[in-house]
Structure formats: C-alpha cells, structure tokens
Amino acid sequence: xxGYLKGNVLYNADNVxxxxxxxxxxxxxxxxxxxxxxxxxxxxxxxTYTAVREDGIFLYGFVSAEEKNMFLKLISVxxxxxxxxxxxxxxxxxxxxxxxxxxxxxxxxxxIKGLGKKTAERIILELREKxxxxxxxxxxxxxxxxxxxxxxxxxxxxxxxxxxxxGESISGVKAAYAAGATDIKDVLSFALRTMR
Numbered sequence: 001x002x003g004y005l006k007g008n009v010l011y012n013a014d015n016v017x018x019x020x021x022x023x024x025x026x027x028x029x030x031x032x033x034x035x036x037x038x039x040x041x042x043x044x045x046x047x048t049y050t051a052v053r054e055d056g057i058f059l060y061g062f063v064s065a066e067e068k069n070m071f072l073k074l075i076s077v078x079x080x081x082x083x084x085x086x087x088x089x090x091x092x093x094x095x096x097x098x099x100x101x102x103x104x105x106x107x108x109x110x111x112i113k114g115l116g117k118k119t120a121e122r123i124i125l126e127l128r129e130k131x132x133x134x135x136x137x138x139x140x141x142x143x144x145x146x147x148x149x150x151x152x153x154x155x156x157x158x159x160x161x162x163x164x165x166x167g168e169s170i171s172g173v174k175a176a177y178a179a180g181a182t183d184i185k186d187v188l189s190f191a192l193r194t195m196r
Contacts, residue, residue, distance in 0.1 A: 006045040028061040032090035
C-alpha cells in the first residue's frame with residue numbers, strides 16, 4: 001500500500017493530479033486543501049490512501065495525517081465511499097467537520113455539495129462516538145483561530161509532532177504571536193516554554 005508521496009505536479013484536472021516521483025507518475029484524487037498546496041508550488045507531498053476495486057487501484061491524497069484519519073473514519077460509514085469522503089473533506093475544513101459531527105449539526109453537514117441529509121445523519125450517527133474529545137477540542141480551537149500563514153501551520157505541525165494535540169498547538173502558536181514572536185523559531189521557543 002502507498003501511504004505517502006512526494007514529487008512534482010505534471011498534470012491536474014478537477015481534483016486529480018499526476019504526481020511524478022522518481023520517473024513514475026501517480027494519479028492521485030486529492031482533497032481541496034491537498035490540491036491547493038500542490039498546485040500553488042507545482043510540487044509537494046500528500047498522505048495517501050490506496051483503494052483497490054474490481055475496476056482498478058485508486059490513490060486518494062491528503063494534506064496531513066489528521067485529514068487522512070478523518071477520511072478513514074468517513075469511509076467506515078455505510079454508504080460513504082472514497083469519492084464521497086473526498087467530497088466531504090473538500091466541502092468543509094477539518095476542524096469544522098469534526099465540530100459538526102461532535103455536535104450533531106446535520107444542517108451544516110448537509111450544506112456540502114453532493115451530501116444529502118440522510119447521509120449526513122448517518123455520518124453523525126456512526127461517527128459521533130468515534131470523534132474523540134481531542135478532535136472536538138481541536139474543532140473548537142480551529143474554528144476560532146485556525147492558522148492562516150504557512151509558518152503558523154509549520155509551527156502547529158512541529159508542536160503536534162512533539163505530542164501536543166492540534167488544539168493545544170494552535171493555542172500555543174496564537175499565544176506566541178500575541179507575546180510578540182515574529183518567526184517560527186521564536187514561536188516554537190515561546191510555545192514550548194509555556195506549554196510544558
């Protein structure tokens with residue numbers, strides 16, 4: 001199974017890119033956030049899910065391991081396949097999606113193009129218990145203060161790699177900027193001093 005790819009974008013159409021890695025082009029159906037990252041730089045990396053069906057092998061790409069994990073939860077819901085999972089992730093940011101599921105917000109989920117009310121209800125019913133407290137905290141924090149700049153996201157990912165939740169990491173980065181930090185080194189230094 002292919003779990004991660006890094007390379008140059010050779011082609012894109014709709015939400016599909018061909019990502020070249022060591023002379024091989026992989027066709028990857030990407031979430032909106034992964035697609036945006038790849039197209040803006042014409043190269044990049046994606047976490048992938050490999051789907052094997054009778055009619056072929058398909059790769060789905062995600063901007064982060066957290067987004068891939070949410071995708072795996074979505075496709076565990078009966079009636080939600082990989083294409084619908086990508087549609088849901090592309091129609092709403094990860095934080096808002098986790099919050100909508102955790103709070104049983106059918107109305108918000110139903111606003112995603114291509115997702116009907118019955119499927120939204122089924123997603124909530126089957127995933128509400130699987131969205132853990134950390135995901136819900138992440139959602140609330142992300143809704144209020146999702147990082148905007150690439151340096152912010154890099155800092156959040158660095159803190160998450162040290163074991164902090166996404167919600168804690170976002171709060172730490174926000175506090176660091178509020179305290180006057182100007183670059184990623186200052187942000188991480190301040191955040192680690194205050195979060196430990």
